[in-house]
Amino acid sequence: MDTLIQHFADTIRAATEKRRPLRIRGGGSKDFYGNAAAGEDFDVTGHRGIIDYEPTELVITARAGTPLAEIEAAMRGHGQMLGFEPPHFGGSATLGGCIAAGLSGPRRAAAGAARDFVLGLRMLDGRGTDLRFGGQVMKNVAGYDVSRLMTGSLGTLGVILEVSLKALPLPQAELTLSCELPRSEAVELMNAWAGQPLPVTATCHVEKRLYVRLSGAESAVRAAAKKIGGEEVPNAAEFWSGVRDHRDLFFSGDGPVWRLSLASTAPELGLAGHQMVEWGGALRWLKTDADAGSVRKVAREAGGHATLFRRGGQTAGAFHPLPEPLMRLHRRVKQAMDPAGVFNPGRLYPDF
Amino acid sequence: MQTNLADFIRDTPQGREAEAILRKCVHCGFCTATCPTYQLLGDELDGPRGRIYLMKQVLEGEAATEKTRLHLDRCLTCRACETTCPSGVQYGRLLDIGRAVVAKQVPRAGLDKLRRDTLASVLPRPALFNPLLGLGRIARNLLPKVLDDVVPETPSRARPWPLGGHARRMLLLDGCVQPALSPATNAAAARVLDRLGISLVRAPGAGCCGAVAFHLDAQDKALDAMRHNIDIWWPHVEQGAEALLFTASGCGVMISDYGHLLAHDPAYAERAKRIAALACDLGMIIEKEKSQLKQILISNPPRGKFVFHPPCSLQHGLKLKGRVETLLGELGFELAPVADSHLCCGSAGTYSILQPEISVQLQRNKIAALTASAPAQILTANIGCQTHLQSATRLPVRHWIEAVDDLLSEVH
Amino acid sequence: MPVDLERQRAVCAALRAFMPARNVLFEREDVTPYECDGLSAYRQPPMVVALPENESQVCEILETCHAMRVPVVARGAGTGLSGGALPLGNGVLLSLAKLKNILAIDAPARTARVQPGVRNLAISEAAAPHGLYYAPDPSSQIACSIGGNVAENSGGVHCLKYGLTVHNILKLRVATIEGEIVELGGGGLDAAGYDLMALLTGSEGLLGVVTEITVKLLPRPECAQVVLAAFDDVGAAGEAVANVIAAGIIPAGMEMMDQPATLAVEPFVNAGYPTDAAGILLCESDGTREEVADEIARIEKIMQDSGAHLVRVSRDEAERLKFWAGRKAAFPAVGRLSPDYYCMDGTIPRRRLAEVLRGIAAMEKNYGLRCANVFHAGDGNLHPLILYDANDPGQLQRAELFGAEILKLCIDVGGTITGEHGVGVEKIDSMCVQFGAAELEALHALKRAFDEHELLNPGKAVPTLHRCAEFGRMHVHSGAEKFPELPRF
Structure with a gap:
């Protein structure tokens, strides 16, 4: 393995010297996500395998090229899981890509985001230097939290080599209920539930139906189901993985798909098109032909931001533009980690 | 904390006590959380930890200035910090020592001195205070707003004092300002205890417990007042008074400290200790007799909503946090919860006169918290808080014993 | 100077x-x-x-x-x-103590917008009428400010289940050293661009000054109960912790205290801790009634099976709070045992606990100083409290060397030098042991991205390479005084 890392480092140094950009890639399952990155493909899938998994410590450490499915299978074997329920968007998804994209699935609102589960990582920066931040313990505040900065940075700050993640026990029981309800009422209900001590671990409103997942001790799930009402959904696991990986019918078609991250209580968007609501109201998927400016205006006014998740012919930048002082900080952070600007230039913002 | 006390005080009793207290402080800062002035002002120098530091500097030989004196003056001596402190720092004791040293180093002058001297002379002496209070009430309409608030309204009338003659006797600390400001309180205490088969005895000639002078930099004057009281009370103690009972918790804290404060006076040390041991808050006496009282109240239980304001002297000074509330609850009073009940109301003895700005802010906050549940009456256990709060609300503010007496008076 | x-x-x-x-x-x-x-x-x-x-x-x-x-x-x-x-x-x-206003509580959205000087506990108190609370609860929560919590990424006894500060904040307003305001995070659960909010959290005031925080509020659990278990051997207590986790339980809180710690606390709090036990465990379950009843029964059984000689379940809320009060007052209560204490904050893999405690016990003998141990057992965060007397010449220095050796042990077993208290000035030399030169250089580069002239809290959190070189030399001649530029008392 060390020779492979050495090879990675050499490639980076050579690229830095020649100012030749690299396009870091794992399984390619999220190629569609973000802006198109320029550069020569830099494949990390060869760097794979679980390094350390200690179920009673609730920590798993694996190499970036390890398929996500392999990690999840190993954890399931010990009655554990990745709490943020990461989307795969295909069988080839790797751990590195999962962390670099920083996306989280239906359990996000209840359990936390990808970055919340990252305990530490090993990476190569823009000089090809091998760095380790964080660790394999639950709590660690030594040094800045570079591991969490790396999460969701879309490979623009460095090449992730290894990641340590916090594990969670699989719930003893899980049950999904559903009922027909208009969207605005569903959002209200999601927020009301979140304000009560209920074991809700996922919510979704799509095609006029509200879905809610309960997880925990058998008795607790049963008691909560009684309180909440609705009819039990068969094959619920299939439904939630469809939502997670965008296999749900809602996502079919070739048009643009917007991802709006808003305050959970944000009112109706006032934009034409189809919507799916997740995360207790804090995530709204929108299929619309509205122009990027109006979508982003709506998102900003609702306290959030809008990502052009699937371009579908739209030409706008994938990510919500930042105010200048904040953009300046971004440029400086990029400069600190990747001074020659070789990693995934343009993938996040055209400036870098 | 590390200490290095200066020569002038290191080997004195005060120096030794101060050092022991300072060394217990680990500088954790928990005390700032419950300090009323820190919560208002947000300056380390106006919280217990900062004041401890200021005093430490002086005790270690740095010269004090008016500023240190000001920050110490701003302390209400509510001792909420002592309740919060997990290390057992006796902040109140340290402050007594620190204030005395600072007062000597930075003597007061002008209006400040005049005000303090006047308060120290007038308040403890009913012969002077009562006529002045009368004048103040007459002049209310002529007074500027700040002083107007300080002069209390005419109090409720006292019910007749019982005849007494029970075998069980307790001595009453009459207090200096209370008989004039709230004559009903002690009468109510005497009447309730009479129903419980206890006679409350007054000792003519006893004066102020010493607290007023003690907290106005006149500690020698205060010690003289204590000695005088001991002389007056002692015959009653010898005749078998069960307890020295007080209805104002502010006075109670002072008397409980007699033993400590006179420990170095060979002529009084023993008796002072005994007096301090006999001192007992009215609530704790009633607590012991509560089953009898509950029996009587079965036929006339309390009605309406009340709130209780626990005086700092009761909850932090005497460390009786929650006891009177529990007792009242058991007697059938419906007490609504009050936010931040650990915070001082801003009365704090003469504080309302000496630090009016902070006092008024605390008063406002306290009234807001007490009236949030729209109660019919505010009950408390110290004359200082009672008059201070009464000046800012139309709701009746009374000693809780009066509310008990109301009920008993209707049961024959 | x-x-x-x-x-x-x-x-x-x-x-x-x-x-x-x-x-x-x-x-x-x-x-x-x-x-x-x-x-x-x-x-x-x-x-x-x-x-x-x-x-x-x-x-x-x-x-x-x-x-x-x-x-x-x-x-x-x-x-x-x-x-x-x-x-x-x-x-x-x-x-920032004067910026102490709670600006808004949005009950339906379950957020509170507060100024940095607001006390941690004050947020929960203000949210209580809505049935909500702010989850991270460091032991100093009565007094510590939320701004400080963000700077240190503070945890608390419930952070295994509910996370650290970084997991419970949504948005920060931060003043840069140039005096410009930037907003990090947002009204939703994520924000566009880099996760600078996470980077700022725990950066110990080196990257910016937080001027406003929007925190997440959670619904108060329907109920909570604590199991108090006493062990004759701290190793067995450590085993019990692993067994709870292996059973698939994430307790709301899991705390361990050794005998010197319980002896310090008990006279002050009267929490009902058995002071004859070598170690006690507090294990809390919260959630719905059904969940708690279920979990408490399982925890009780695991404790018994793991060799606890006493297992008690809190009977009511008052007793539960009492059990916790002892733990929360542990640090300052040590002030009753000794005029000064020096608190360490390493995190270790839980399975190495017994070994680390044995190591510390041996160090106690070597340095001639006592040490009480308080342990966030659920997440492996160990707080050894070294007792010393600053008035006794040489004791502080011995305490510091003792502390540094404990931290080295933490790193050696695969842990870290600070779980939640931060590096500050105190553990800055131990950073040289935990991180290599390359990492430190990367951290400095990030620092300069925010603060070119290194004006924000310089000298804290991340040591200069020069300092580490000096430390390395000092390490060889151990006994040399650290921080010669600082006044000593």
């Missing part, structure tokens, strides 16, 4: 241009009480203390300091235990 009076005058004058004079302190008498935070072993009176009353004053102070190249140390409630708010003799101490 003597104060540069001319510079002091100039800085005060510049600050007084936009702040009332009473909020600019500079005389020795006034600034000395600010010379340390909760770690009183390190002291340094600041050149100037600035007490801004609002965000725009904070920005102006920073802008002024930036223009004049004056270093700035931000301070919240001053309860930190790593000297993160230790002032600089040539710098401004920026106290």
Whole structure:
């Protein structure tokens, strides 16, 4: 393995010297996500395998090229899981890509985001230097939290080599209920539930139906189901993985798909098109032909931001533009980690 | 904390006590959380930890200035910090020592001195205070707003004092300002205890417990007042008074400290200790007799909503946090919860006169918290808080014993 | 280091241009009480203390300091235990204690927008009428400020289940050293661009000054219960912890205290801890009634099976709070055992606990100092409290060496030197053991991205390579004094 890392480092140094950009890639399952990155493909899938998994410590450490499915299978074997329920968007998804994209699935609102589960990582920066931040313990505040900065940075700050993640026990029981309800009422209900001590671990409103997942001790799930009402959904696991990986019918078609991250209580968007609501109201998927400016205006006014998740012919930048002082900080952070600007230039913002 | 006390005080009793207290402080800062002035002002120098530091500097030989004196003056001596402190720092004791040293180093002058001297002379002496209070009430309409608030309204009338003659006797600390400001309180205490088969005895000639002078930099004057009281009370103690009972918790804290404060006076040390041991808050006496009282109240239980304001002297000074509330609850009073009940109301003895700005802010906050549940009456256990709060609300503010007496008076 | 009076005058004058004079302190008498935070072993009176009353004053102070190249140390409630708010003799101490307003509570959205000086507990108190609370609960929650919590990424006894500060905040308003405001995070659960909010959290005031925080509020669990279990052997207690986790239970809190710690706390709190046990475990379950009943029964059984000689379940809320009160008062209560204590904060893999405690016991003998241990057992965060007397010459130095050796042991078993208290000034040399030169250089580069002239809390959290080189040499001749530039008492 060390020779492979050495090879990675050499490639980076050579690229830095020649100012030749690299396009870091794992399984390619999220190629569609973000802006198109320029550069020569830099494949990390060869760097794979679980390094350390200690179920009673609730920590798993694996190499970036390890398929996500392999990690999840190993954890399931010990009655554990990745709490943020990461989307795969295909069988080839790797751990590195999962962390670099920083996306989280239906359990996000209840359990936390990808970055919340990252305990530490090993990476190569823009000089090809091998760095380790964080660790394999639950709590660690030594040094800045570079591991969490790396999460969701879309490979623009460095090449992730290894990641340590916090594990969670699989719930003893899980049950999904559903009922027909208009969207605005569903959002209200999601927020009301979140304000009560209920074991809700996922919510979704799509095609006029509200879905809610309960997880925990058998008795607790049963008691909560009684309180909440609705009819039990068969094959619920299939439904939630469809939502997670965008296999749900809602996502079919070739048009643009917007991802709006808003305050959970944000009112109706006032934009034409189809919507799916997740995360207790804090995530709204929108299929619309509205122009990027109006979508982003709506998102900003609702306290959030809008990502052009699937371009579908739209030409706008994938990510919500930042105010200048904040953009300046971004440029400086990029400069600190990747001074020659070789990693995934343009993938996040055209400036870098 | 590390200490290095200066020569002038290191080997004195005060120096030794101060050092022991300072060394217990680990500088954790928990005390700032419950300090009323820190919560208002947000300056380390106006919280217990900062004041401890200021005093430490002086005790270690740095010269004090008016500023240190000001920050110490701003302390209400509510001792909420002592309740919060997990290390057992006796902040109140340290402050007594620190204030005395600072007062000597930075003597007061002008209006400040005049005000303090006047308060120290007038308040403890009913012969002077009562006529002045009368004048103040007459002049209310002529007074500027700040002083107007300080002069209390005419109090409720006292019910007749019982005849007494029970075998069980307790001595009453009459207090200096209370008989004039709230004559009903002690009468109510005497009447309730009479129903419980206890006679409350007054000792003519006893004066102020010493607290007023003690907290106005006149500690020698205060010690003289204590000695005088001991002389007056002692015959009653010898005749078998069960307890020295007080209805104002502010006075109670002072008397409980007699033993400590006179420990170095060979002529009084023993008796002072005994007096301090006999001192007992009215609530704790009633607590012991509560089953009898509950029996009587079965036929006339309390009605309406009340709130209780626990005086700092009761909850932090005497460390009786929650006891009177529990007792009242058991007697059938419906007490609504009050936010931040650990915070001082801003009365704090003469504080309302000496630090009016902070006092008024605390008063406002306290009234807001007490009236949030729209109660019919505010009950408390110290004359200082009672008059201070009464000046800012139309709701009746009374000693809780009066509310008990109301009920008993209707049961024959 | 003597104060540069001319510079002091100039800085005060510049600050007084936009702040009332009473909020600019500079005389020795006034600034000395600010010379340390909760770690009183390190002291340094600041050149100037600035007490801004609002965000725009904070920005102006920073802008002024930036223009004049004056270093700035931000301070919240001053309860930190790593000297993160230790002032600089040539710098401004920026106290945020006057920014103490809860600006808004949005009950339906379950958020609170607060100023940095708001006390941690005050947020939960304000949210209580809505059935909500703020989850991270460091032991100093009664006094510590939320701004300080963000700077240190504070945890608490419930963080295994509910996370650290970083997991419970949604948005920060941050003043940069140039005095500009940037908003990090947002109204939703994520924000566009890099996760600078996560980077700022726990950066110990080196990257920016937080002026406003939006925190997440959670519904109060329907009920909670604690199991108190006593063990004759701390190793067995450690086993019990692993067994709970292996059973698929994530307790709301899981705390261990050894005998010296329970002996310190019990007389003050009367929490009902058995003081004859070698170690006690507190294990809390919260959630719905059904969930708690189920989990408590399982935990009770696991404790018994793991060899506890006493297992008690809190009977009511009052008893539950009492069990916790002892744990929360543990640090300062040690002040009753000894005039001074030195608190360490390593995190270790749980399975190495018994070994680490044995190591510490051996060090107690070597250094001739006692040590009480408090342990966030669920997440492996160990707080050894080294007892010493600062008035006894040499004891502080022995305590520091003792502490450094404990941290080295933590790193050796695969842990870290600080789980939640931060590096501050106290553990800065141990950073040289935990990180290599390359990592430290990367951290410095990030620092410069935010603060080119290194004016924000310089000298804390991340050591210079030069310092590490010095430390390496000192390490060889162990016994040499650390921080020669700091005044010693």
